Amino acid sequence: MEELGKKTLQEPRIKFDNVSKVFETRSQEIVAVKDYSMEVLTGEFVSIIGPSGCGKSTLIRMLDGIIKPTYGAIYLDGIQVNEEGKMPKETLRKMGFIFQQPNLLPWYTVRENVALPLRIFGLSGQAWEKRVDELLELVGLTKSGQLFPYEISGGMLQRAGVIRAMVHDPEILLMDEPFGALDELTREQLNMELLDIWKETRKTIIFITHNVEEAVLLSSRIYIMGTQPGRLVSTVNIDLPRPRSLKMITQPEFISYKQKLTKLIGDLDLSKIK
Amino acid sequence: MTKKRIESFIAPIIMFLLIFTGWEIIVRALKIPKWLLPMPSQIFKSMIVNFPAFWPHILVTIETVLLGFIIAVPIGILLASLITSFKVVNAALSPYVTFLVMVPLISLVPLLMLFMGYGMNVRVVTVIIQSFAVVNMNACTGFNNVPIMRQELMQSLGASRLQSYRRVILPTAASDIFTGVRLAGIFATTGCISAEYVGGNMGLGSQIIKYSQFLKTTESFACIFYVTIVGLMMYWLISFAQKKIISWKI
Ligand SMILES: Nc1ncnc2c1ncn2[C@@H]1O[C@H](COP(=O)(O)OP(=O)(O)OP(=O)(O)O)[C@@H](O)[C@H]1O
Ligand SMILES: [Mg+2]
Numbered sequence: 001m002e003e004l005g006k007k008t009l010q011e012p013r014i015k016f017d018n019v020s021k022v023f024e025t026r027s028q029e030i031v032a033v034k035d036y037s038m039e040v041l042t043g044e045f046v047s048i049i050g051p052s053g054c055g056k057s058t059l060i061r062m063l064d065g066i067i068k069p070t071y072g073a074i075y076l077d078g079i080q081v082n083e084e085g086k087m088p089k090e091t092l093r094k095m096g097f098i099f100q101q102p103n104l105l106p107w108y109t110v111r112e113n114v115a116l117p118l119r120i121f122g123l124s125g126q127a128w129e130k131r132v133d134e135l136l137e138l139v140g141l142t143k144s145g146q147l148f149p150y151e152i153s154g155g156m157l158q159r160a161g162v163i164r165a166m167v168h169d170p171e172i173l174l175m176d177e178p179f180g181a182l183d184e185l186t187r188e189q190l191n192m193e194l195l196d197i198w199k200e201t202r203k204t205i206i207f208i209t210h211n212v213e214e215a216v217l218l219s220s221r222i223y224i225m226g227t228q229p230g231r232l233v234s235t236v237n238i239d240l241p242r243p244r245s246l247k248m249i250t251q252p253e254f255i256s257y258k259q260k261l262t263k264l265i266g267d268l269d270l271s272k273i274k
Numbered sequence: 275m276t277k278k279r280i281e282s283f284i285a286p287i288i289m290f291l292l293i294f295t296g297w298e299i300i301v302r303a304l305k306i307p308k309w310l311l312p313m314p315s316q317i318f319k320s321m322i323v324n325f326p327a328f329w330p331h332i333l334v335t336i337e338t339v340l341l342g343f344i345i346a347v348p349i350g351i352l353l354a355s356l357i358t359s360f361k362v363v364n365a366a367l368s369p370y371v372t373f374l375v376m377v378p379l380i381s382l383v384p385l386l387m388l389f390m391g392y393g394m395n396v397r398v399v400t401v402i403i404q405s406f407a408v409v410n411m412n413a414c415t416g417f418n419n420v421p422i423m424r425q426e427l428m429q430s431l432g433a434s435r436l437q438s439y440r441r442v443i444l445p446t447a448a449s450d451i452f453t454g455v456r457l458a459g460i461f462a463t464t465g466c467i468s469a470e471y472v473g474g475n476m477g478l479g480s481q482i483i484k485y486s487q488f489l490k491t492t493e494s495f496a497c498i499f500y501v502t503i504v505g506l507m508m509y510w511l512i513s514f515a516q517k518k519i520i521s522w523k524i
Binding site: 061064065066086087088089092093095097099101103105106107116117119120121148150 | 423424426427428429430431432433437441442445520521522523
């Protein structure tokens with residue numbers, strides 16, 4: 001056990017090795033991602049930030065078996081996962097994907113939606129059902145479990161989407177601008193809930209966002225991407241103390257990180273105009 | 275009962291009374307002969323008085339419609355799932371399905387009877403041909419319109435094809451499929467009547483022809499009314515099933 005723990009500390013949990021993705025459309029070839037490399041260790045919280053269309057979603061969709069990279073290799077726990085064919089269920093079970101929209105199924109109740117991954121992965125039994133109820137309670141949805149998606153609010157829908165990705169107890173969470181569509185207040189509240197969850201469970205999280213403040217507040221490291229073609233531009237480590245709270249956003253350290261990132265992203269846009 | 279429900283219940287009844295009273299008054303006033311256009315009161319009377327004579331034919335028609343319909347619906351849905359899953363099947367079959375929707379069935383029935391005789395089988399086959407294509411086309415629309423996000427959700431969980439169908443594809447397509455099934459209910463009835471028209475001496479269709487040949491227009495109309503009732507029953511049955519099955523809102 002001890003040895004295993006050490007090993008995972010050294011070896012990256014997730015590794016992108018020179019990954020490129022080219023989409024062939026009727027009229028042109030779109031290079032969505034070009035030569036992207038990144039290593040994420042177990043228990044890290046990293047964010048990917050960049051302008052619209054720079055390939056952020058494409059990156060994590062490749063990791064989660066939804067699309068295949070055109071070149072390069074993606075490793076999960078040292079095993080290459082982007083071979084031909086469908087990604088095996090055991091690999092997919094290690095990950096939970098949180099979509100940009102809640103993406104709940106209208107014919108299932110909130111509880112049935114949250115439990116969906118259990119049904120697909122074939123995880124049954126008292127313990128798993130109890131886990132569903134605990135997660136519902138964690139995000140304040142216990143009373144809404146028997147309601148249908150159209151009967152609950154946008155913030156509640158998004159919460160249900162988040163815990164659905166966690167219900168099969170994945171060690172890795174992939175989050176594609178999960179709170180982008182929500183108002184500022186709900187967003188901040190959900191960010192803090194997310195930090196709590198991360199602190200308690202020590203999941204490895206890849207978080208995609210447009211929002212600099214959100215990225216600085218949550219992450220250990222931020223990857224900044226540029227566009228046309230989508231590529232990694234720079235990496236910034238965030239050495240702010242943990243636990244973090246909303247109070248920190250007024251502290252000088254926080255503000256200087258924010259300015260640094262805003263400048264890096266701003267330079268990007270300028271270089272695009274030239 | 276809410277006001278809305280009373281309205282939706284009362285309105286058709288009032289319409290029914292208006293049409294038939296109007297019809298009755300006009301026929302009486304213009305003294306139209308019975309063999310040309312009978313009065314509704316005469317038709318309703320014939321429906322009751324001649325019921326024992328009609329009943330076997332009503333039964334045969336119902337049997338044919340139901341049997342054909344019950345076979346056609348799963349065929350239509352199954353074929354749609356093949357067509358939307360495999361490009362080859364789509365290329366091979368779609369033109370012929372479209373052909374079956376467009377071709378006037380009445381032109382096919384005599385051919386079918388040449389091959390199969392005048393029995394029950396040929397009528398059931400006619401009903402199947404007439405109704406499966408419309409289920410098929412609507413089911414194809416439904417299967418093709420599954421939002422990409424939902425497909426990606428199933429992919430990210432590594433769902434099997436069967437799991438995807440059961441949990442995402444079929445429920446998404448359900449309302450489109452039901453549009454097709456409802457149309458199929460109507461097409462099955464009309465298909466059955468046209469098959470009975472063309473040949474054989476069983477079923478309401480054959481009776482409509484028989485009575486009108488002898489200028490027994492009242493009896494002929496009585497049979498037409500029974501056909502309408504069979505069609506309406508199909509429609510209600512399907513609507514009822516739809517309400518039971520699709521209990522969610524999109
Ligand atoms: N299925 C696809 N077919 C063709 N092109 C695609 C496809 N998916 C994405 N692309 C293209 O790849 C590029 C990157 O898309 P992606 O969705 O990864 O961007 P993104 O960084 O997530 O943007 P946003 O912040 O707006 O969500 C875009 O130019 C997009 O047009
Ligand atoms: Mg995106």
